[in-house]
Amino acid sequence: MRPASPSTAAKFRDAAFLLPVAGFFLLLPPVIDLFTARVSLFGIPLIVAYIFGLWSALIAIAFWFSNRLHDPETHAHVPPDTSSPGR
Amino acid sequence: MLSPNLIFLTSLAYVALLFMVAFLGDRQARSGKASWIQSPVVYTLSISVYCTSWTFYGAVGSAVRNGLEFATIYLGPTLVFIGWWFLLRKLVRIGHMHRITSIADLISSRYGKSTSLAVLVTLIAVIGTTPYIALQLKAVTTSIQVIVASDPGNLANPPSSDPANEMAFWIAAGMALFTIIFGTRTIDANERHHGVVAAIALEALVKLFALIAVGLFVVFALADGPADIFSRDAARILQTEDMFDARWIALTFLSGIAIICLPRQFQVTVVENTGEDQLRMASWLFPLYLLLMSLFVLPIAIGGLTVLPEGSNPDMFVLTLPMSVDQDFLVLLAFLGGFSSATSMVIVASIALSTMISNHIVMPIALRTPWTSIERSGDVRRLLLISRRISIGFILLLGYLYFRLSGKSDALAAIGLIAFAGVAxxxxxxxxxxxxxxxxxxxxxxxxxxxxxxxxxxxxxxxxxxxxxxxxxxxxxxxxxxxxxxxxxxxxxxxxxxxxxxxxxxxxxxxxxxxxxxxxxxxxxxxxxxxxxxxxxxxxPAGDEHRFIQRSASAEDLFILAQRILGSNEAQRVFREFAEGQGLEGDFPQPTDAFIAHLERRLAGSIGAASARAMISRIVSGETISLDELMRIADETAQLMEYSQEVEKKSLELEATARELRRANQRLTLLDAQKDDFLSQVSHEVRTPMTSIRSFSEILLETRDLSSPQSQRFLSIIHEESLRLTRLLDEILDMNLMDRGEASWNLHELDAAVPLIRAIESCRGLAQSTGSAILLDEPLPSALVDADPDRLQQVVINILTNAIKHNTSPKPEVRVSGKLINDQYEIEISDNGPGIPSHLRPFIFEKFQRGAAQSSTGGIGLGLAISKEIMKRLGGTLALIDDRRIGTCFRITLPAKRVPPQQQEREAG
Structure with missing residues (x-):
């Protein structure tokens, strides 16, 4: 499951940072005010469907990310002494 | 209708089950078999201690009063957990590295292991948590009262509170007992409580199952599916117009803070964590748990409002809804769910708080009294255990008192939010x-x-x-x-x-x-x-600490101290392991800075960083913290952070360049060595004929009466030697000329077979003298090529000579074959000799390479290099064929121009 390249891993780390930020943004006014209309989706009020739908989506994405996040140390961390001849 | 006895017995049986699970969990963890306790699922379930009775009963009440607001309490933690990589992971890593025992310990440890800060955090935590514990007591007593005292018609009237006080007291006492038994059995090295975690995980399942069961019952038995439920008066509950205001934002934010800062959450998430993989799964599984817990809150709220009589307590809808239709089993299940939520919170919170009180308040006080008093009173561990047990009782007593004080406040949610804001x-x-x-x-x-x-x-x-x-x-x-x-x-x-x-x-x-x-x-x-x-x-790495702090102490003093806190077995183990790590035999390691730092961290895992430091400080001398070193490492890491990307790229480039350079350097060194070899070889080769020419001419000059045949012989030797010398110099000259592209070429169209056959013929003499045979597989095909016949002949002769000279086989033979493939004239010359050793193969065409010359036959190894150069000039190639197991095979190719005229005539005729 380990991502093939360091840049893929870095992409996942950036995305993982954005996920809660995006979730927060989508759950706060003014975005959430867009879904307060009194309409129903299959009998469920729109706002309820929105909140629980968004919630499920966040969980699904977090699940997808969970095994793709890895420490950068393994590839990005470069010890300061690159001068040693063995390397 | 459920009888009080049944409720009582069920609760008792349930508690007995919890005891058993906790006991088994503890025992298995101790024997090291308890992989299931450390599984990420159990870890996640234990985090759900966040969902207290405030969730179980209160969320519905909150939904009735404030609509969707209840969801914020679970959305905040969801956001924190899906962002685990950035905050929770760091907390957990710090917790592991520094053996953090509580949130007070973390803050105190971070700010210079400050005792006063630890005390402050502990006090805030206790004051903030007490109302929360009271809330749990209230929820359990109310739920029992509701079930026992009410018939459905009486649901609207809250029961009187006098018997409740007594009941709450016994409930608190029971919880204290359970917590003391499983929370303070030992002072664990890492402050982990496997048995408790197992019991909490079971409770998490029970409350989830109960709430979902009630929810499904409401949606599908009392109503006709979700659409039906929401069609009943949902708008009044949802109040969507003015829902999403500052309070909504504040609550989402606050609950996100609470999931980190609540002492019990810190306990289960950070302290009880045994590996980052647990967090990896919890990052999505815990939000999923919260989602499932919230899923049926709105339906139950709407159901309660529409089914139950006006004025019913919405905080108890989860119980009263199944009661109203006499679903006894469901009522019992709901009761157990609420009971689970309350007990798990109280148990974990009181463990977390008691750890804080004993480590950060009791220990510092004990340390301030003269050192001897602790020594005389015996084991620090016993002091810790006793203080923890007393703290648990004290905390639950505080909760009980708060419960009695604030008995009249009805809304559960308000108390919970006050606690949240406190720990925030x-x-x-x-x-x-x-x-x-x-x-x-x-x-x-x-x-x-x-x-x-x-x-x-x-x-x-x-x-x-x-x-x-x-x-x-x-x-x-x-x-x-x-x-x-x-x-x-x-x-x-x-x-x-x-x-x-x-x-x-x-x-x-x-x-x-x-x-x-x-x-x-x-x-x-x-x-x-x-x-x-x-x-x-x-x-x-945490082990780096000793780079900065220099202290000294005797190993004996350290051991006495460690024994008091860790117990003698554990202390012995720690000392022996470290001694082994130092490569020493025996039980005592060298008391180096590294060991003192290591021991301090171990002690911190039991008594908190501030107390551990205070105790170590008493027996070490000459403590200095090297600021220079600290500044250096701080600068180092800051720079690393800024430039790590750049450094990574640069270092990759550097590595590639270095590889190139290394390769070039190797080649140069090799060439240099070859040149040296060549020069000494040339000197040697020149010297040998020169010596014989000189000596023979000296003889001729000095000896007057030399017979004519003798002088004739000497002269002919001189002649031969000078010829050899000339040949040698010619060869070098030739090579040089060819290198500079100045050799003379006599190119014209000719039949390739002619010079080949001539070359073979001229080698027959040599072959006969060594007893080898030159075999021609088939007559060589004819083809017109553009070539210098002498040069081509020179190449073939060179290879043939080599093949004959170097052949050591008893029945030496050289095989020559020619083919016309497409437009290429191809000649293969192979022998059954010893072959060329594989390590020399890449170099045989190099100039100055004398691999071949090292044999007895002499020569300076220019032949192959010259031949290769000639073939290149003629537009062809000379290659060593690699696939032979025996002998050597060279392949010469030349571009053929067209079929020679006589063959055309034959075809035409």
């Missing part, structure tokens, strides 16, 4: 501590104290509605009638929800003072060190 005061110091190196203890203390006082003044005390410290008129009009200081409209900030108001003032002041104080006061060396270790936890 930890946030600035916590976040600042792990992301900002400059944060200091002074700043943290100022911020925490101010935030705590403001929280108390604007939220906690007013919640008593005049019964505690602040009178009703003070709350209404401000102290001494000063309107500016009205607790719920501080400095004229009116029109805000009290919670938002309190949160704003307390957290804003807290943050400003924290940052201001940190900037104003210089950090002490130890704060600076801990700051670096915490902020750079992913870069600086």
């Amino acid at each position: 005061q930890f946030l600035p110091s916590l976040l600042g501590g792990i992301y900002w190196k400059r944060a200091t203890a002074s700043g943290a203390k100022l911020g925490l104290l101010a935030g705590f006082l403001l929280w108390g003044y604007t939220l906690f005390l007013p919640s008593f509605e005049g019964d505690l410290l602040l009178s009703a008129s003070t709350i209404e009009h401000g102290p001494w009638g000063l309107e500016l200081f009205r607790p719920q409209a501080l400095f004229g900030l009116t029109g805000q929800d009290p919670l938002v108001h309190a949160l704003f003032w307390s957290l804003a002041t807290n943050t400003v003072l924290f940052i201001g104080g940190s900037l104003l006061f210089e950090p002490k060396p130890l704060e600076r060190l801990q700051g670096t270790l915490f902020v750079d936890v992913f870069r600086t």
Whole structure:
């Protein structure tokens, strides 16, 4: 499951940072005010469907990310002494 | 209708089950077999201690009163957990590295292992948690009263509170007993409680199952599916128009803080964590748990409002709804769910708080009394255990007292939010501590104290509605009638929800003072060190601590100390392991800085960082913290952070260049060696004929009466030697000329077979003299090529000569074959000799390579290099064929121009 390249891993780390930020943004006014209309989706009020739908989506994405996040140390961390001849 | 006895027996049986699970869990963990206890699923379930009876009963009540607001309490933690990589992972890593035992320990450890800070955090935590525990007692007693005392018609009237007090007391006592038995059996090295975690995980399943069961019952038995439920009066509950205001934002934020800062959450998430993989799964599984817990809150709320009589207590809908239709089993299940939620919270919270009280309040006091008193009183461990047990009882007693004091407040949710806002005061110091190196203890203390006082003044005390410290008129009009200081409209900030108001003032002041104080006061060396270790936890190994702190102590003193805290077996183990690591035999390691730091961390795992440091400090001498070293590492890591990307790229480029250079260098060295070899070879080759020419000419000059045949012989030797010399020099000259492209060429069209056959013929003499055979497979094909016949002949002769000369086989033979493939004239010359050793193969065409010349036959190894160069000039190739197992095979190719005329004629005729 380990991502093939360091840049893929870095992409996942950036995305993982954005996920809660995006979730927060989508759950706060003014975005959430867009879904307060009194309409129903299959009998469920729109706002309820929105909140629980968004919630499920966040969980699904977090699940997808969970095994793709890895420490950068393994590839990005470069010890300061690159001068040693063995390397 | 359920009888009181049945409720009582069921509760008892359930508690017995919990005991059993906790006991088994403890025992298996001790014997090291308990992989299931450390599984990420159990870990996640234990985090769900977040869902207390406030969730189980209160969420529905909250939904009835404030619509969707209940969801914020679960959305905040969801956001924190899906962002685990950035905050929770760091907390967990720090917790592991520094053996953190509680949130007070983390904050104190970060700010220079400050005892006063630990005490402050502990006090805030205790004061903030007490109402929360009271809330659980209230929920359980109310639920029992509701079930026992009410017939469905009486559901609207809350039962009287007198018997409740007695009941609450026994419930509190029972919980204290359970917690003491499983929470303080030992002082665990890492402050982990496997048995408790197992029991909590079971309770998490029970409450989830119960709430879902009630929810499904409401949606599908009392109503006709979700659409039907929402068609009944949903709009009144949802109040969507003015729902999403400052309070919504504040609550989402606050619950996100609470999942980190609540002492019990810190306990299960950070302290009980055994590996980052647990967090990996919890990052999505815990939000999923929260989602499932929230899924049926709205349907149950709507169901309660429409099915139950007007005025029923919405906080008990989860119980009263199944009661109203006499679903006894479901009622019992719901009761157990609520019971589970309450007990798990109380157990974990009191463990977390008792650890804090014993480590940060009792231990420092014990340490302040003269050292001998602890020595005489025996084991520090026993002191710790006893103080923890007493603390648990004390905490539950406080909760019980609060319950009696605030008996009249009906809304469960309000109490929970007050607790949240209290522990939220930890946030600035916590976040600042792990992301900002400059944060200091002074700043943290100022911020925490101010935030705590403001929280108390604007939220906690007013919640008593005049019964505690602040009178009703003070709350209404401000102290001494000063309107500016009205607790719920501080400095004229009116029109805000009290919670938002309190949160704003307390957290804003807290943050400003924290940052201001940190900037104003210089950090002490130890704060600076801990700051670096915490902020750079992913870069600086904890074992590095000893680089900065130099201390000395005797191994015996350290051992006596360790024995008191860890117990003698564990202390012996720690000492022996470290001694082994140092490569020493015996039980005592060298008391190096590294060992003292290691031991201090081990002790911190039992008694907290501040106490561990205080105890170690008593027996070490000459402690110095090397600031220079600290600055150096801080600079190093800061630079690393900034340039790590760049460095990575650069170093990759560098590596590639270095590889190139290394290769070039190797080649140069090799060439240099070859040149040296060549020169010495040439000198040698020139010297041999020169010597014989000189000596023979000397003989001729000096000896007068030399017979004619003798002088004739000498002269002919001289002649031969000078010819050899000339040949040699010619060869070198030839090579040189060819190198510079100045050799003379006589190119013209000819039949390739002609010079080949001539070359073979001229080698026959040599072949016969060595007893080898030259075999021609088939007659060589004819083809016109553009070539210099002499040069081509020279190449073939060279290869043939080599093949004959170097052949050591008993029946030497050289095989020649020619083919015309497409437009290529191809000649293969192979022998059955010893072949060329594989390590020489890549070099045989190199100039100056004398691999071949090292044999007895002499020569300076220019032949093949010249041949290769010739073939290149002729537009063909000379290659060594690699696939032979025996002997050597060379292949010469030349581009053929066209079929020779006589063959055309034959075809035509």
